[in-house]
Amino acid sequence: MKIESRLAQIGSISEPVTGAVSFPIYNATAFRHPRLGESTGFDYSRTKNPTRTVLEEAIADLESGDAGFAFSSGMAALQTIFALFGQGDHLLVSLDLYGGTYRLIEQVLNRFGITASYVDTNRMDELEKYRTPKTKAVLIETPTNPLMMITDLRGVSEWAKRNGLLVIVDNTLLTPFFQRPLELGADIVIHSATKYLGGHNDVLAGLVVTKGKELSEKIGFLQNSIGAVLGPNDSWLLMRGMKTLALRMERHQFNALRIAQFLSEHPLVDEVYYPGLESHPDYELQNKQSSGNTGILSFKVKKARYIDPILRSIRLIAFAESLGGVESLMTFPAVQTHGDIPEEIRNRVGVDDRLLRFSVGIEHIDDLIADLTRAFEAAAAEEQSGEGERHS
Numbered sequence: 278m279k280i281e282s283r284l285a286q287i288g289s290i291s292e293p294v295t296g297a298v299s300f301p302i303y304n305a306t307a308f309r310h311p312r313l314g315e316s317t318g319f320d321y322s323r324t325k326n327p328t329r330t331v332l333e334e335a336i337a338d339l340e341s342g343d344a345g346f347a348f349s350s351g352m353a354a355l356q357t358i359f360a361l362f363g364q365g366d367h368l369l370v371s372l373d374l375y376g377g378t379y380r381l382i383e384q385v386l387n388r389f390g391i392t393a394s395y396v397d398t399n400r401m402d403e404l405e406k407y408r409t410p411k412t413k414a415v416l417i418e419t420p421t422n423p424l425m426m427i428t429d430l431r432g433v434s435e436w437a438k439r440n441g442l443l444v445i446v447d448n449t450l451l452t453p454f455f456q457r458p459l460e461l462g463a464d465i466v467i468h469s470a471t472k473y474l475g476g477h478n479d480v481l482a483g484l485v486v487t488k489g490k491e492l493s494e495k496i497g498f499l500q501n502s503i504g505a506v507l508g509p510n511d512s513w514l515l516m517r518g519m520k521t522l523a524l525r526m527e528r529h530q531f532n533a534l535r536i537a538q539f540l541s542e543h544p545l546v547d548e549v550y551y552p553g554l555e556s557h558p559d560y561e562l563q564n565k566q567s568s569g570n571t572g573i574l575s576f577k578v579k580k581a582r583y584i585d586p587i588l589r590s591i592r593l594i595a596f597a598e599s600l601g602g603v604e605s606l607m608t609f610p611a612v613q614t615h616g617d618i619p620e621e622i623r624n625r626v627g628v629d630d631r632l633l634r635f636s637v638g639i640e641h642i643d644d645l646i647a648d649l650t651r652a653f654e655a656a657a658a659e660e661q662s663g664e665g666e667r668h669s
C-alpha cells in the first residue's frame with residue numbers, strides 16, 4: 278500500500294471488541310495474567326502498552342524498519358540511543374546540529390566518557406580524518422538545521438559499513454513521507470515527533486526505528502530499562518496528527534519553495550538556504566535521496582539591525598522556537614535554538630546574528646508573503662528614520 282494510505286489508516290486496525298476505527302487509549306499500567314507463566318503480551322506499561330504499540334508498529338512500517346520505539350521527547354529518544362555507547366567511545370556528528378543534541382553530548386555524555394567530533398558529514402575526507410579506533414557511530418542530520426546542508430546518506434552508510442560504524446540519522450526535518458534513511462543504508466532513525474509527525478505544536482514526543490534483530494533488541498532493552506517512554510494519551514494524539522502527514526508535508530513544501538523564491542529576490546536578503554532551490558549546492562543529491570523538501574528554510578538579511586524590526590513586525594508568523602507545525606514560526610537561531618553552541622562553532626558554520634530560520638506553516642501563501650513584505654518594509658523604514666536622525 279502507498280504511504281498516504283498507510284498514514285491515513287494508522288490505528289484504524291478495527292479494535293476487536295467494538296470495531297472502533299480510532300484505536301482506544303489504554304491508560305492501564307498493569308495487565309492481568311491469565312495464569313502462571315502466561316501473559317496477554319502486556320504486563321506493565323513501561324515495557325509495553327497497547328496504544329503505544331500501535332504507534333511503534335506504524336512508525337517502523339513507515340520508515341521501512343524492523344522495530345519502532347516511542348519516547349517522551351526527541352531528546353529522550355536520543356539519550357536512549359546514546360546509551361548504546363560507553364566510556365571511551367567516540368562519535369562523528371554533523372557539524373551544523375540541533376542545539377539540544379550538542380548540549381546533550383557536550384554537557385551530559387562527556388561526563389560518562391563519551392566524546393564527539395563535529396564534522397561536515399558530506400565530506401569523506403573529513404569523516405576519515407576524525408575517525409579514531411574508538412569511533413562507534415556517525416550521527417547525521419540531513420538537511421541540517423538551520424543551514425540546510427545535505428549529506429549523501431548512501432555514500433556515508435557504505436563508508437560507515439566498511440569501517441564497522443553505526444549510522445544514526447535524525448530524520449525530523451523530512452519525515453518518512455519524503456525520506457527513508459534505512460532504505461539508503463542507515464541503521465537507526467530518530468525523530469523529534471514534536472515537529473512534523475505530530476504537526477500541530479501540541480504534543481512532545483520522540484520516535485526511534487531500528488534495522489536488524491540485534492539492534493532492535495538492544496534498543497528495546499534500553500527503552501524499558503531507562504523508561505523515558507511516551508504515555509498512551511500522547512501516543513494517541515501523535516497518531517492522530519500523523520494521519521494527515523502527507524497532506525501537510527505537500528503544503529509545507531509548496532509554501533516553503535514559494536517563500537524561498539520570494540526571499541531570494543528580496544533586496545534586504547543576502548542569502549537563502551533551501552534545498553528545493555536549484556541554486557542550492559546539493560539540489561541534485563537532495564532530489565536523488567528524497568522525494569520532496571522540508572518546510573524549513575533559513576535566510577540571512579543584509580544587516581543585523583533588520584532582525585529586531587522584522588521579528589517585531591511579523592503578525593501572522595509567530596516569533597517562536599520549534600518547527601514543523603501547521604502554524605508558521607520564525608526563530609533567531611543564534612540566541613534561541615542554537616544558543617548553547619559556542620560562538621566559535623556557530624560562526625564556523627554560519628549561524629550568526631543575521632540568520633533567521635522560518636518554519637513555513639500551511640497557511641495561504643499570499644498571507645505569508647504579505648506578512649513578510651510588511652515586516653521587511655518596517656525594517657527598511659526604521660533604517661531610513663534612524664539614518665535621518667543621525668544626519669539632522
Ligand SMILES: *Cc1c(COP(=O)(O)O)cnc(C)c1O
Pocket residue numbers: 350351352353375377378418422447449450468469470471472481482483
Ligand atoms: C526538536 C529537535 C530535537 C529534539 O526533540 P524534542 O522533541 O524537542 O526533545 C532533535 N532533533 C531535531 C532535528 C529537532 O528539531
